[in-house]
Amino acid sequence: MKFSTSLKFNANPEWWNEYIAYDNLKKTIYELEKKQFARPSLDLESGESTALINGEDGHGDSQDAYFASLLDKELAKITAFYARQSDISFTELEQLSAEVLQREQETLSPLDDPYREQDEDGSSDGDDHSSSDGSPDVDRKRRTSSVSRHIAFASEGPGPSHDRRQSLSQSSAGLDASVESLAAKRARSRSVASRAKSSIKDLFSLSGSTSGLPFSIWTSKSDYAADVQVLFKRRITTLYINFSSLRSYVELNYSGFSKILKKYDKITEHDLKLRYMQSFVDPAPPFQQSTRDELAQALVRLVDLYAKCVTHGDTSAANKQLRVHQREHVVWERDTVWRRMIAAERRGDHGGAVGALVDGVEAAAASTLAALPTPLGRFYLTRRKAFLILAIVTFVVLLNVPLIEGQEENRCFAILSVATILWATEAIPLFVTSMAVPLLTVTLRVFRDKDGNALAPPDGTKYVFSVMFSPTIMLLIGGFTIASALSKTNIDRFLITRLLSFAGTRPSTVLLAFMGVACFASMWISNVAAPTLCFTLIRPILRTLPPKAPFAPAIILGIALAANIGGQSSPISSPQNLIALAAMDTPLDWLQWFAVALPVSFISIILIWLLLLASYRPSIAADGEYLEIRPIRAPRENFTGKQYWVTFVCLLTIALWCVEHSIENIVGDMGIIALVPIVLFFSTGVLKKEDFDQFLWTIVFLAMGGIALGKAVTSSGLLEVMDTGIRHLVQGMSLFPVVLMLSAVVLVVSTFISHTIASVLLVPIASEVGSNLEGNHARLLIFLTGLLCSTGMGMPVSGFPNQTAANQEDEMGQLYLTNVDFLKNGVPASVMAAFVVATVGFALSRLIGV
Incomplete structure (x- = not known):
């Protein structure tokens, strides 16, 4: 597969304009090739890389400088975009790690029911189980205090700007609000008897996980803990997908620079690739080895967070589940784009799905000879259908009209005629007509034995297949x-x-x-x-x-x-x-x-x-x-x-x-x-x-x-x-x-x-x-x-x-x-x-x- 096609299939559609402009650079190479052959010299502007790339003046150096200036612009664009995206992603990773630790340090008593709510008349549903430490008012204050602590932490956390910290604070507050909303719905729908039974059940589940892990909100089986786990699972999964896309962005653009420089050297017979890659691409922040290590470490941290919050410490299961989420994201987010591109590639159409649809409709309309109403709907008669009908009618007529003496001879003449029409007009694919030949010759008993008798279908089948695969x-x-x-x-x-x-x-x-x-x-x-x-x-x-x-x-x-x-x-x-x-x-x-x-x-x-x-x-x-x-x-x-x-x-x-x-x-x-x-x-x-x-x-x-x-x-x-x-x-x-x-x-x-x-x-x-x-x-x-x-x-x-x-x-x-x-x-x-x-x-x- 060509790299331009690979880039389209693997790029993040939302970031498409931020990738290396591979096709435009390729067109520039062809223009340079044409000018190089047409004139012995070019007067091209030198980019900022000229002094570092070219050691002497000349036509080749002028071309190298011009093309390097175009690469400089692409490299600057990619570097700036990576800086923005990585700043956002790494800030959110630190915030998420802190929130996971904050949640883990929450103190929950086995006798506390986080979902207790007062009835509509203001009285507590759990009067028999209420105490000064576990009353609904105290519990509500504890939850409110927890939300306040998260908002305060978010506002003090690291970030690129005050707006970013504010959005993260709102995200944290929204998380707790979602938990509160889910808790209220469950509390109102729970009867007194079932709530008492649940409290006893929570007493055992909150005392520790079934797997023997230390007790925390991540190992608890309460409804409140389950809601928190689901919401953190979504956040970790989203951030994992973002980091995966960022790593793919780096790899694709690095390959893009390597491929386009290789094509440039091949077309112009220069040797710019090694010099430019070593002088500019490799030292660029997105392509440094330390950057790739940071992305890999971030993905490892997210796997660990997922293991802690979701899979009860099972890192292998966490890694497997996150990869599944990543594949599902690719299929869901890019399905339409990929499907259209692959369909266009198979048709050999590069004008877009809409253009292809219009062209297809116009072509169908142009080839339609007539539109005939039928009880099953309108039948559109095209040239191919007309030739197919002609072949079938000819075949039926020749089978029933003895133009040639002898039954086998007449049937064979009918098969020869219909095959000739179908092959000449291509009303159906050529190989389909060929496959119809043994079908017709056997069923119509065309073949004869040495004595001149028609072969029975079993014998005719063996004979025709023996001569076909020769x-x-x-x-x-x-x-x-x-x-x-x-x-x-x-x-x-x-x-x-x-x-x-x-x-x-x-x-x-x-x-x-x-x-x-x-x-x-x-x-x-x-x-x-x-x-x-x-x-x-x-x-x-x-x-x-x-x-x-x-x-x-x-x-x-x-x-x-x-x-x-x-x-x-x-x-x-x-x-x-x-x-x-x-x-x-x-x-x-x-x-x-x-x-x-x-x-x-x-x-x-x-x-x-x-x-x-x-x-x-x-x-x-x-x-x-x-x-x-x-x-x-x-x-x-x-x-x-x-x-x-x-x-x-x-x-x-x-x-x-x-x-x-x-x-x-x-x-x-x-x-x-x-x-x-x-x-x-x-x-x-x-x-x-x-x-x-x-x-x-x-x-x-x-x-x-x-x-x-x-x-x-x-x-x-x-x-x-x-x-x-x-x-x-x-x-x-x-x-x-x-x-x-x-x-x-x-x-x-x-x-x-x-x-x-x-x-x-x-x-x-x-x-x-x-x-x-x-x-x-x-x-x-x-x-x-x-x-x-x-x-x-x-x-x-x-x-x-x-x-x-x-x-x-x-x-x-x-x-x-x-x-x-x-x-x-x-x-x-x-x-x-x-x-x-x-x-x-x-x-x-x-x-x-x-």
Whole structure:
């Protein structure tokens, strides 16, 4: 979690303006970064820390002095606020300790009933038990004297001001008044007989506690003592929470100074943190070790007071109860704030709860097609609901209208049609549609046995689940494991930053370097995570660019297109590749895949790079000046033992995948090799259970549903029915024209729907087309279809990289890319990449014997 978010979640909402202004300081750092790169010198005012921080003049010293002056203001604010709050809290602690001692020294006779009151007629209810020492008048005088003593003590106690002493006196007087009020209510409601019985009971309870502790008001069981204990319990608990909040305030602000100085040094490449922390933050009163010890001692004193007043000397129980009260206070006082912030964080909304609500209402209203009255209320028809209704109606019609001869074939066609509609429109989540596939195929008895008979639901269930969780799915999970390990140990960021540090400052070279890195990263950490990582790395560059520089949209779009191309470069880089491997009778090994995919990807990246250079001219700024890019600094950290271990396991796994055919008698399949990183990373603590939970399981289930649908199309006989129409299309055509025709179909389909869904729908068709050609080229067409599915990138919705790029915004909230950018550059890039696959990819595949 970022520190700014952690600060919001852990800060006391009532003190929010008194914390370090972390976000404002961070914005200042980015402004300094932009000015630092734009001009060789700055004329910034020096704060009072200049003489102590800077040893010589210069641009870096000027920046350090300016930023230190801002930190000085924050430090002064925090110091002043802590002084006020600590003065109040420590004064009240001393007052409370004195009052506890004063109460403890009160003398109570076992025969005295503190709650005796006269009847309304003025006579005493306890005439039989009254004496000169225990009469109601004497007892009332004793209580009044006790209250007077407390008021006098409060007025003489230590405090920051006369007003503070007066408020504490009023608090003490209010305490005794509350006790008097409670006593009067109980006295009036007590009968003579019950009061006499209570007096006898108090005689034993006041003589000492049941636990053998010395007698005092804190161990007494009388009603009067119980009221005093409750009221002091509340005061101690409130003060404990105040001191806990004060200690948290100190810790959060100290971390804030450390974090913001670390970010400053990282962005500006200075070394201000150590000097400022040692010279100013550490000596400041709130952050001195003596201050932290005082806060810790105050909490210990409050625990002791609580133990004396409430838990009869049990310090452990007192500590536990006070911590429970503290947690309840946090939940009660901050529940609304936390709940809104967490909800906004999950929605990705930072505009506030009210804004989110208004936006949600407007979005719902905009997507509503009609409002229909029903007996159960008004039904709002949205686009998604309309597509869902269309899919259901289509499904019902196709089930009851025999468009295709054969019951199993017709039912499978209905399932294929409804799945296609739901996947294309996303009326429901994609993985939900995938999970509906085995449900429908089993209940409708679509699968057949070897004799052509429909499988019963028990047999169909065993079959569909056996094909869904296949070695291909295990390969996908193994890829997720490698990606998670590389990301968690920062190896991906380390390698990418190291490679980009050689890119230099020329915009064209930096653009090509980022595209190459995005493509390479997509091979191993998926083309979902790779562009996100690259977009994070280009943030410092984008902040230093002049306004409306064409380099910004060029590099964002270049990363997205390159990540799409990277989706075809390795078998585990995208689900469509794994679906293609699963459809092959004899899957390609990794060396065969690399022999075709790497040259194809390299040529595609170069062509797309030239297209972006011609379209955007990123080397020229908006004002016509030559643009120079801020160089990326190579990481200074060295590899740790854990990083070396992760690198070794990843390289070992990839090497085993490459030679899988040679060791097939040992490992059986690539899915078994995928278990190697899972076992080694989770058993050695590199990955935890939480990392396993965060795998992209929706992608896994999406692929599983696609495999199930492909098997259903084959097993039901629907593929044989489609074979007749396919033969007419390819009749008389040679292999290469078929490849060109298939490339056009795949490109169009994958542009408008998910690449994974496109492979689910088109791989079975490619398999059937290839099997009908002379020489049975099913494996070749399946392979090329898998590669072609990654080339559909002409629209903002074409693949995860495009969707991520389309949402990138500048500091003013303006999108870098528009639909015109995708149409102008994405469509030509898609056509070029598909043509490279259909020509170079086809030639290389034939060369290696696919």
